Amino acid sequence: MLQTTEFALLRRVAAEQAERRAPSLAAAVVRGQDLLWTGARGAVDGAAPTTDTQYRIxxxxxxxxxxxxxxxxxxxxxxxxxxxxxxVTGTSFGHLTVAQLLSHTAGLTSESPGSWWERSVGDDWPALMESMSGEPARHRAGERxxxxNVGYGVLGQLVAELRGMSWLSALTDEILSPLEMTRTSPMPAAPHALGWAVHPYADVLMPEPTPDAxxxxxxxxxxxxxxxxxxxxxxxxxxxxxxxxxxxxxxxRFPAAxxxxxxxxxxxxxxxxxxxxxxRQYAGHTGSMPGFLATVAVDATTTTGALALTNTTAGVGVSALTFDLIKLVDDYEPALPAEWSPQSSVPAGLLALTGEWFWGPTPVVLRLLGDGWLDLRPANGAGRASRFRPVREDEWLGLDGxxxxxxxxLHRHADGSPRHLDLATFIFTRTPYDPAAPIPGGLDKGTWPIEG
Structure with missing residues (x-):
């Protein structure tokens, strides 16, 4: 990256670490498949943290x-x-759906009953369910x-029961090993940062516990x-x-709530x-445990993303920092558009589908994209537009919009030529209100006033 960009990124991290009094702060920016930049301030065991220093996330x-x-x-x-x-049987909230638990719309209590779980040695699954045997709902399911947090304890058990192994074993086998994320683990492994609480009115530290939850x-x-x-x-x-x-x-990544x-x-x-x-719209997650703060975020449109890790309980704006790092990179060094190149060939018959179609009197344009994908949008550029991915012969699945x-x-004539397109009962024909096509075409009684 340009030296000016790298300095702007480091300056932002340095200001956050100094002004918010973080014992250490590490950050990175990625784009596509590339790690563009990493930076760190502060110290872990007397030295600057590296890309291999563990933090709790x-x-x-x-x-x-x-x-x-x-x-x-x-x-x-x-x-x-x-x-x-x-x-997962035996809970007092078995009516809640998997989707509701994933999206935090199940209405469950935010924390497990009893001692605050983040600073306490955790109980096993039966003990957690026993603590939830009363009235765990705080809102009607789906209301808001x-x-x-307890909902994700439940989802971890769901994974364990369907896989026949702990969720951690499934995590290692299905995600960490394939992605070669060898330094992600349930407990710290050196080199790792210690978690600290920074006194609000003095520059002194107190260690935070990191029990198994x-x-x-x-x-x-x-x-x-x-x-x-x-x-x-x-x-x-x-x-x-x-x-x-x-x-x-x-x-x-699609917003559910x-x-x-x-x-x-x-x-x-x-x-x-x-x-x-x-x-912009970002997707990712924040993380907070006693002694640690973290954020990962990415703009899927530009594929530019960032992360920030620090070992303090509070006070560091890791989310705002992460967004700023993304914006700095995209402002200083925006990604170049992918280079256009012609296709060597197109699937047989698809070229005949391109061009102008009509929904009733409204013209739309169908374009052929790579890999047999289609793009359908109003001819004037405004209104309902979607891309479609091929799923089988003469069928495509809508991806957006x-x-x-x-x-x-695609419906064809007896000779195999295109007749009309059917999209969720919307019929698109080559001429406005084609009398030979289903509604809005030939099944109604209207006709165009044509002489002769």
């Missing part, structure tokens, strides 16, 4: 648990609308967003490094390798926080 753990759940869904082992008790561990147990989390930022941005289909990751109402600056998808700031999830089907 708190609730970023939830993103890993959510990916394990979505992998089960993609395998057909569960449906997101399944009630919990279809897979209500962040629930037991059944609540899926809510915030993991430790990781700048190097490993840079890979995870890429993952959230869509570089999912063989671990998860990119469409599933896009589904996880808004946290702050009409302002809509923060919300939640399926295991991911989503934010809107400066005309109004028609996301809907199927576009």
């Amino acid at each position: 708190g609730s970023i753990t939830k993103t890993f648990v959510a990916v394990l759940v979505l992998r089960l869904r993609d395998e057909g082992r569960l449906d997101l609308n399944d009630p919990l008790d279809k897979h 967003f209500h962040y629930s 037991g059944a609540m561990a899926p809510a915030g147990q993991l430790w990781s490094t700048v190097a490993d989390l840079a890979r995870w930022v890429r993952f959230i941005g869509g570089d999912t390798g063989e671990v998860l289909h990119p469409d599933t990751m896009a589904e996880m 808004v946290e702050d109402g009409a302002a809509w600056t923060t919300g939640y998808g399926l295991g991911l926080q989503v934010w809107r700031a400066d005309g 109004y028609y996301a999830g809907e199927t576009l089907r």
Whole structure:
């Protein structure tokens, strides 16, 4: 990167560390598959932290648990609308759905009953469920967003029961090993930072405990490094390798609930926080445990993302820092558009589908994209537009916009030539109100006034 860009990034990190009195602060910026920049201030064991220094990442753990759940869904082992008790029996809230637990819309209490779990040695699953045997609901299921750490303890148990192993073993086998995230673990392994509380009125430190959270561990147990989390930022941005289909990751990033109402600056998808700031939308997660703060975030549109890790209980604005790092890079060194090049060939018959079609009297344009994808949008550029991915012969699946999830089907004449397109009962024909096509064409009684 340009020296001016690197200095601006380091200056932002240095200011945060100094002004907010962080014992240490490490950060990184990624774009696409590249780790563009790393920087650190402060000290761990008397030296500057490196990309291999572990920090506790708190609730970023939830993103890993959510990916394990979505992998089960993609395998057909569960449906997101399944009630919990279809897979995990013996709870007092078995009617809640998997999707509600993932998106914090189940209405469950935010914390497990008893001693504050983040500073206490955790109990096992039966003890957690016993503590939740009373009235764990705080809101009607589906009513609103209500962040629930205990909900992710439940999802960790869901993974364990369907996989026949602990959620940590599933995490290692299905995510960490394939992505070569060898420095992400449930307990710290040297070199690692110690967690500190910074006195609010004096420059002195007090050590914070880091107990095993037991059944609540899926809510915030993991430790990781700048190097490993840079890979995870890429993952959230869509570089999912063989671990998860990119469409599933896009589904996880889609907002399921808004946290702050009409302002809509923060919300939640399926295991991911989503934010809107400066005309951008980010996805990722924050993390907070005694002695540690962390954030990972990525703008999936530009694939530019960032992360920040610090070993203090409070006071450092890691989320704002992360967003600023992304914005600095995209402002100083915006990504170049992908170079256009012609296709060597196109699938047989698809070229004949391109061009102008009509929904009633309204012209739309169908364009052919790479890999047999289609783009359908109004001819005037305003209105419902979607891209479609081929799923089988003469069928495409809507990926975005109004028609996301809907199927576009091509109907042909007896000789095989294109007749009309059917998109969720919307019929598109080559001429306005084609009398030979279904409604809005020939099945009504209107005709154009044509002489002769």
